[in-house]
Amino acid sequence: MNPYVQYMYGYPHKTAYRPLEGVSLEQYVHFLNGNGHGLYVHLPFCQSKCGYCNLFSVTGQDEEAVDRYLQAFERQSRQYQHLLQSVRTQFQELTIGAGRRCI
Numbered sequence: 001m002n003p004y005v006q007y008m009y010g011y012p013h014k015t016a017y018r019p020l021e022g023v024s025l026e027q028y029v030h031f032l033n034g035n036g037h038g039l040y041v042h043l044p045f046c047q048s049k050c051g052y053c054n055l056f057s058v059t060g061q062d063e064e065a066v067d068r069y070l071q072a073f074e075r076q077s078r079q080y081q082h083l084l085q086s087v088r089t090q091f092q093e094l095t096i097g098a099g100r101r102c103i
């Protein structure tokens with residue numbers, strides 16, 4: 001079997017990202033009802049940029065920038081906590097990275 005036959009690139013190119021306006025998780029939280037969900041945490045800090053990668057990630061950030069990002073992540077997590085509790089979301093998989101193969 002050719003391992004590349006079923007390869008499908010699932011991420012949009014980094015130039016495709018835009019501010020998300022007019023969309024709220026509340027509209028879609030029912031899709032996260034119960035278990036069987038995965039949680040992806042995007043930490044876009046890389047030591048060096050891999051040549052093939054077009055994910056949003058940056059290099060050379062200082063500790064302060066990373067701390068600010070993590071604090072924002074914590075704030076956002078607390079905002080979502082109540083919403084996810086309302087539909088009893090259970091994450092069964094956690095992926096940390098800027099892409100699945102990073103960590």
Ligand code: SF4
Pocket residue numbers: 045046048049050053054055057098099101102
């Ligand atoms: S996000 Fe992953 S694949 Fe992309 S540059 Fe960073 S380590 Fe490499």
